[in-house]
Amino acid sequence: MRIFVCCFLLVISLLFSFTPLVKSATSVSDIEQYLSNAEFEQAETAFATKLEKDSNDDETRFKLGVVQLMGTTQKLMQSLYRYGLQQNFVTQFFPILRLPVPINPQPESVTYEDTRQILQNLVNDLTKIKNTLEPIKDAQVKLPLRLGLTRIDFNADGKLAEDESFWKTFSLLTGIPATEKSAQNLAIAFDAGDVIWLRGYCNLLSAIAQVVLAYDESKLFDATAHLVFTQPKTAYPFLINGRNPSGGFDLDIISDIIAFVHLINFPVAEPERLTAAVENLQAVTALSRQSWQLILAETDDDREWLPNPRQKSVIPNAAVTQSMIDGWLTFLDEADALLTGKKLVPFWRKREVRGINLNKVFTQPRTFDLVLWGQGTAAAPYLELGKVTDTNTWLRLLEVFRGQFFEFAAWFN
Numbered sequence: 001m002r003i004f005v006c007c008f009l010l011v012i013s014l015l016f017s018f019t020p021l022v023k024s025a026t027s028v029s030d031i032e033q034y035l036s037n038a039e040f041e042q043a044e045t046a047f048a049t050k051l052e053k054d055s056n057d058d059e060t061r062f063k064l065g066v067v068q069l070m071g072t073t074q075k076l077m078q079s080l081y082r083y084g085l086q087q088n089f090v091t092q093f094f095p096i097l098r099l100p101v102p103i104n105p106q107p108e109s110v111t112y113e114d115t116r117q118i119l120q121n122l123v124n125d126l127t128k129i130k131n132t133l134e135p136i137k138d139a140q141v142k143l144p145l146r147l148g149l150t151r152i153d154f155n156a157d158g159k160l161a162e163d164e165s166f167w168k169t170f171s172l173l174t175g176i177p178a179t180e181k182s183a184q185n186l187a188i189a190f191d192a193g194d195v196i197w198l199r200g201y202c203n204l205l206s207a208i209a210q211v212v213l214a215y216d217e218s219k220l221f222d223a224t225a226h227l228v229f230t231q232p233k234t235a236y237p238f239l240i241n242g243r244n245p246s247g248g249f250d251l252d253i254i255s256d257i258i259a260f261v262h263l264i265n266f267p268v269a270e271p272e273r274l275t276a277a278v279e280n281l282q283a284v285t286a287l288s289r290q291s292w293q294l295i296l297a298e299t300d301d302d303r304e305w306l307p308n309p310r311q312k313s314v315i316p317n318a319a320v321t322q323s324m325i326d327g328w329l330t331f332l333d334e335a336d337a338l339l340t341g342k343k344l345v346p347f348w349r350k351r352e353v354r355g356i357n358l359n360k361v362f363t364q365p366r367t368f369d370l371v372l373w374g375q376g377t378a379a380a381p382y383l384e385l386g387k388v389t390d391t392n393t394w395l396r397l398l399e400v401f402r403g404q405f406f407e408f409a410a411w412f413n
Helices: 002-015 030-036 040-053 058-082 112-133 166-174 180-185 192-214 218-227 251-262 272-297 322-339 358-363 370-375 377-382 391-400 405-412
Strands: 142-145 188-191
Touching (some): 040 058, 058 192, 192 272, 218 251, 272 358, 322 358
């Protein structure tokens, strides 16, 4: 979820340090009222009831998908808070664990099964959002939103503090000045292209969660969960008791990190999840093409989240050129070729002309051993002769995006 939340909302926080390109009306829409009060369940009920009366009301359907997304974000953050997620150098390496979850002074014990349930709940919620948004067909649908005003009850105490608002949270995280007034003045007019974009992000997040759930990481949890959660329930409670209270870098931490790398050796537990993951990834590329087709056809210029070359983005100095879009579409073609096995991933060992069939990595999975993948022997079952993706294609992408391909990719989806 952090891939969406922190890429999307970090951009929103960046906007607060600039004068808005277009100021929104002072009136508060029904969805903004719900979002600013963190009333996600109430909003979902209200919009779902309205849709029962008119199933073709795509604006209401769009609103429903947005509040479901925010409710999903709140549920995830509350789960991590409940189990005492730690903020340290270890958790900073993992996107889903970099959410701005406050410290819980009285965390509950967490088991390996609990962590899997958190991910399964995320998959279920993302599926619900996708199902909500998929029927939207109106190419003119538009939803202006001041998302910076959204609040999330991080600690599930039923109260909304100032630091539980998007604008405040991301100002604290980034050090970029922001005020409630700037959040009130900044609106993004999400449109049909953004609907498809959001569906794509839901598929991307689902793919990541499915890959994790496909493997058995219980041994890793038992040996290193104390690096992530305050009170994990494992076979080695002395690891918790022996933790350095100052959080300093000592011999215990070094040995824990070595154990962490050593135990990234995961047997396959549910192989069907990897098949689902590759299908999710193929949906991402297909939806991205659809999104850009709609964006390129737009003739207005109204507070654009993703602009075409004739439009201005609400993100200052973030111009999108036709060469960037063409480069992105080339990337999608190359990604599809890799996901379907029509092209191969280059193998990094010398004197080997074969490439890796990425499709078979997902559809014919074996134990995932990080060290052996780095060494190359874990790739042996997937090596075959065929057309390998051209390195020059990727170098040209970096050139078109001025060396910022991955930053733009997080935005373009």
